[in-house]
Amino acid sequence: MSTPPARICLIEDDEIMGESLMERFEMEGYACDWFRTGQEARLTLANKHYQVAISDIRLPDISGQVLFEELLADGMALPPFIFITGFGAIDDAVRLLKLGAEDYLTKPFQVNTLLDKVRNLCQRDQTLPGEAFVLGISSAMREIEAMLARVAASSGTVLITGESGVGKEKVARALHDLRDPQGKRPFIAVNCGALTESLLEAELFGHEKGAFTGANREKKGYFEQAHSGTLFLDEIGDMPLAMQVKLLRAIQERAIVRVGGEKPIPVEIRLICATHQDLIKMVKLGEFREDLYYRIHVIHIPVPPLRERLEDILWLADRFLDEFAAESGVQHSFHPAATQALVTFSWPGNVRELRNCIERACILSANPVLTTKDLFDQTLSSNEQEEATVGSLTHHLRTTERHYIEQALTAHQWRIKETATAIGITRKNLWEKMRKLDISAPEENM
Numbered sequence: 001m002s003t004p005p006a007r008i009c010l011i012e013d014d015e016i017m018g019e020s021l022m023e024r025f026e027m028e029g030y031a032c033d034w035f036r037t038g039q040e041a042r043l044t045l046a047n048k049h050y051q052v053a054i055s056d057i058r059l060p061d062i063s064g065q066v067l068f069e070e071l072l073a074d075g076m077a078l079p080p081f082i083f084i085t086g087f088g089a090i091d092d093a094v095r096l097l098k099l100g101a102e103d104y105l106t107k108p109f110q111v112n113t114l115l116d117k118v119r120n121l122c123q124r125d126q127t128l129p130g131e132a133f134v135l136g137i138s139s140a141m142r143e144i145e146a147m148l149a150r151v152a153a154s155s156g157t158v159l160i161t162g163e164s165g166v167g168k169e170k171v172a173r174a175l176h177d178l179r180d181p182q183g184k185r186p187f188i189a190v191n192c193g194a195l196t197e198s199l200l201e202a203e204l205f206g207h208e209k210g211a212f213t214g215a216n217r218e219k220k221g222y223f224e225q226a227h228s229g230t231l232f233l234d235e236i237g238d239m240p241l242a243m244q245v246k247l248l249r250a251i252q253e254r255a256i257v258r259v260g261g262e263k264p265i266p267v268e269i270r271l272i273c274a275t276h277q278d279l280i281k282m283v284k285l286g287e288f289r290e291d292l293y294y295r296i297h298v299i300h301i302p303v304p305p306l307r308e309r310l311e312d313i314l315w316l317a318d319r320f321l322d323e324f325a326a327e328s329g330v331q332h333s334f335h336p337a338a339t340q341a342l343v344t345f346s347w348p349g350n351v352r353e354l355r356n357c358i359e360r361a362c363i364l365s366a367n368p369v370l371t372t373k374d375l376f377d378q379t380l381s382s383n384e385q386e387e388a389t390v391g392s393l394t395h396h397l398r399t400t401e402r403h404y405i406e407q408a409l410t411a412h413q414w415r416i417k418e419t420a421t422a423i424g425i426t427r428k429n430l431w432e433k434m435r436k437l438d439i440s441a442p443e444e445n446m
């Protein structure tokens with residue numbers, strides 16, 4: 001798998017400066033997202049992984065310092081920040097370094113100096129352990145990756161659960177690849193729900209010549225084809241009860257008997273099962289064998305739905321853009337409003353739906369910058385729904401800002417001047433925000 005380019009978040013309102021930096025970064029092989037306002041950058045930083053962020057200190061809507069403080073207060077994992085300060089604003093820069101910024105440059109500066117710093121930070125990020133990000137950047141998917149690394153050495157049966165389209169097969173494939181990085185062993189995927197009972201047995205275990213009408217020659221089943229590698233049984237909950245007994249026997253005995261045959265054939269496989277169904281409930285209803293459930297449940301990996309791991313959305317979306325660019329030769333990108341819409345949509349069909357949505361937009365859009373309409377015109381039935389998703393984002397930001405300001409005020413005993421200084425805004429600005437966000441001091445502080 002080729003390594004994706006290091007990603008830079010550039011926050012700069014000056015058109016000439018922004019454009020020339022962006023061009024230079026792209027020439028040097030980086031992927032760069034350029035934001036003109038702090039608010040736009042904030043939304044994306046919350047949901048996308050960058051190796052470096054570069055921000056001007058003076059932005060039209062918010063100071064770079066306030067933006068940085070707000071991001072820190074949101075408690076998210078931030079990339080290293082390099083600030084660009086005006087001449088003589090050393091005090092600002094020192095304050096930012098104390099807050100945790102990585103570095104600063106004073107205007108005018110040599111672009112090569114900035115590039116050196118960026119290069120060093122990107123190298124540092126790549127050397128971090130466990131940062132290969134095969135499945136996603138959310139903590140949930142990173143935990144799954146860490147778990148796969150632990151499980152890879154064993155041969156225990158793995159059960160992967162999760163809603164349809166969350167990437168269960170992708171997880172199974174990642175586990176297989178960990179065990180077989182050279183790609184020399186087979187990975188056989190079977191959808192148990194797609195085959196009838198009689199077909200399933202012959203497909204899984206194979207058949208001897210003459211076993212049934214039409215069996216003109218002997219045939220190896222999926223178990224034998226997967227020998228020395230991985231057999232992935234998707235939709236295991238759809239497997240008929242009679243087949244479940246046969247599967248259990250094959251797992252216990254590490255051998256199969258072909259349809260029409262008698263001789264057990266030993267098979268050495270890693271078995272991975274997956275389902276979107278609630279197997280425990282099925283066991284209680286007598287629809288799934290309890291003994292098989294315990295046999296395949298040795299290692300359980302639940303994959304959360306996409307709406308519960310928002311950080312993965314834009315990371316995946318960018319991967320899909322790169323994937324389709326490699327096919328079509330046209331590199332699309334997202335308009336900032338489209339980026340917001342991607343994050344706020346609930347994705348009931350999970351990663352599959354996200355991928356389809358981006359693929360469709362890449363094929364149909366005449367413009368390389370994809371808009372919300374390009375992505376969602378067919379998914380959302382009306383403008384009202386679109387407004388509703390954006391509305392919920394506004395609500396989220398308002399709630400976050402309110403919470404942050406209330407916390408800062410409480411920490412400073414509701415003293416306006418101190419709080420305003422601490423969060424890097426003027427007293428007037430703080431009063432305005434309090435009025436806008438409907439924040440008032442508790443009675444004991446009045």
Ligand SMILES: Nc1ncnc2c1ncn2[C@@H]1O[C@H](COP(=O)(O)OP(=O)(O)OP(=O)(O)O)[C@@H](O)[C@H]1O
Binds near residue numbers: 163167234351
């Ligand atoms: N981490 C990921 N990175 C890239 N693509 C992904 C990832 N996860 C899922 N996908 C893509 O999303 C689609 C659905 O993934 P997958 O088939 O693995 O889901 P699933 O949970 O097994 O679905 P189902 O329950 O329907 O079998 C596929 O096109 C897959 O390539």
